[in-house]
Each structure stands twice: as structure tokens, then as C-alpha cells.
Amino acid sequence: MTTRMTLAAVVLALPGTAPAQDGFAELKDQCIACHGEAGQSETPDTPSLGGLDAYYALVSLVGFRDGRRPSEIMVPITEEMSNNDLRAAADWVAALPDPVPPEAPGDPEMMERGAALAAAHHCTQCHGADLRGGKQMPSIRNQREDYLLKALGDYKAERRFGDRAAMVEVVQDLDEAELSALAHYVAHLPAE
Ligand code: HEC
Ligand code: HEC
Incomplete structure (x- = not known):
């Protein structure tokens, strides 16, 4: 429990006030190859990064590097990155545009079910009325299903x-069926 409770504190206390080094610049092409150039991922199981704020991105990256968040892919990538590299990466993420809805509209039945579940479980209470996050909460709207x-x-x-x-x-x-309906609904929300 302590490691979970102190994550935010750990991130905020990360040492390193020197200007960002080149560590992120060297990796950026790799980041783009998987996550896409304009905040929109075309890679299976790989999140679109558009819409995530710098705080959430940094917490996630530190979580991978320090073993609090598992990923066979992101753990080795972040292992060699300094605090400043992670900060530079988080700033890059925060500047990406929001992902756009998929071309095909959602399945009406799944959309209805997902909307009801989202309401019942108060997703908007933390992720914002439009599910675009903010205040250290990740944006989830139009994330890959x-x-x-x-x-x-x-x-x-x-x-x-x-x-x-x-x-x-x-x-x-x-x-599982409820989680599938929620994922389908959030991924397919129409443009506002
Ligand atoms: C080989 C493909 C690949 C590369 C290269 C890669 N990523 Fe990732 N990234 C992933 C995958 C897959 C995940 C999802 C991990 C999980 O399942 O939680 C992820 C997750 C993330 C997340 C968390 C997003 C969220 O919504 O929680 C961030 C932030 C991120 N990557 C940033 C980066 C940055 C910055 C780089 C370059 C330094 C990078 N990634 C390079 C595949 C990649
Ligand atoms: C009490 C506040 C709260 C509520 C309610 C909530 N969330 Fe979250 N959610 C969070 C926080 C905090 C995170 C970031 C956790 C982390 O760092 O892994 C998160 C992360 C997520 C993520 C991972 C995002 C990513 O990019 O990896 C998804 C997906 C998600 N929430 C979906 C939902 C859905 C769907 C609902 C409603 C069924 C919901 N959340 C309700 C607080 C909440």
C-alpha cells in the first residue's frame, strides 16, 4: 500500500533540475513508431497518447521504469531514461492532439449498455464530463478499444x-462483458 500511496509524492520529488538532456530526443522516433505521430496509435494494444496530461504521462513513465506498472515493452524502454528524459517525454505527450473517434460508429446495443454502465459507475466523476481527463486524471475518450x-x-x-x-x-x-461494453462505448464516443 505504501508504494501506491506515495507514487505522486515520488514523482513530484524527482531530482534533476538541469535542462532536459538528449535521452528522449534519441528515442522519440521509436515512441512515434508505436504510438503514432499525432497522438493517435495504429498499433494493437498500444495506447494513443493524445489528450494525456504531463502529470499522468510522467506518473506512468516513472511507474514503468520503477517497476510499479508492468509492461514487457515500456519497462525496458524507460529503464535507461533519466528523470529529465522522462520529463521531456511527458511534455511531448502533453502537447499531442486528442485522438479522434473511429470512422465506423459504435454498435448501438454496446453503446447503450456502455453508457448505462459508465453512468452507474461514475466514470465522469473522475475522468471529466467529456471523459477527457484533466486534473491528473487520464483522458480516456476515443482511446483505442x-x-x-x-x-x-x-x-x-x-x-x-x-x-x-x-x-x-x-x-x-x-x-468481462461489462468491461467490453465500457471499452467499446468510450472508444466510439462521437466527436463533440
Ligand atoms: C515497441 C512499442 C512501443 C514503444 C517503442 C514505446 N511504447 Fe509506450 N507503450 C507501448 C505499449 C504497448 C503501452 C501499453 C502498456 C500497458 O499495457 O500498460 C505503452 C504505454 C505508454 C504510456 C502510458 C499510456 C497510458 O495511457 O497509460 C506512455 C506515457 C508511453 N507509452 C510513452 C512512450 C514514450 C514516451 C516512448 C518513447 C520513449 C514509448 N512510449 C515507446 C508501446 C511502446
Ligand atoms: C474514483 C475516481 C475514478 C473513477 C470513478 C473512474 N476512474 Fe478510471 N482512472 C482513475 C485514475 C486515478 C486513473 C489512473 C490510474 C493509474 O495511474 O493507473 C484511471 C485510469 C483509467 C484507465 C486507464 C487509462 C490509461 O490511459 O491507461 C481507464 C481505461 C479508466 N480509468 C476507465 C474508467 C472507466 C471506464 C470508468 C467508469 C466505469 C472509470 N475509469 C472510473 C480514476 C477513476
């Missing part, structure tokens, strides 16, 4: 805890 489902499953299986384990609690009583 496969990644959303993976993330929700990781919280449910307690493979991923996040900052205050809020999500572990949210998904506790939701079954």
Missing part, C-alpha cells in the same frame, strides 16, 4: 494499481 479493455482487465486482475488504486475498486464488480 483494445487498449481500454486491456487496461480495465489489468486493474481487475490487480496487475496494475495506479496512483491511488481508484480503478481497482471501480472495476471490481464488473464482468
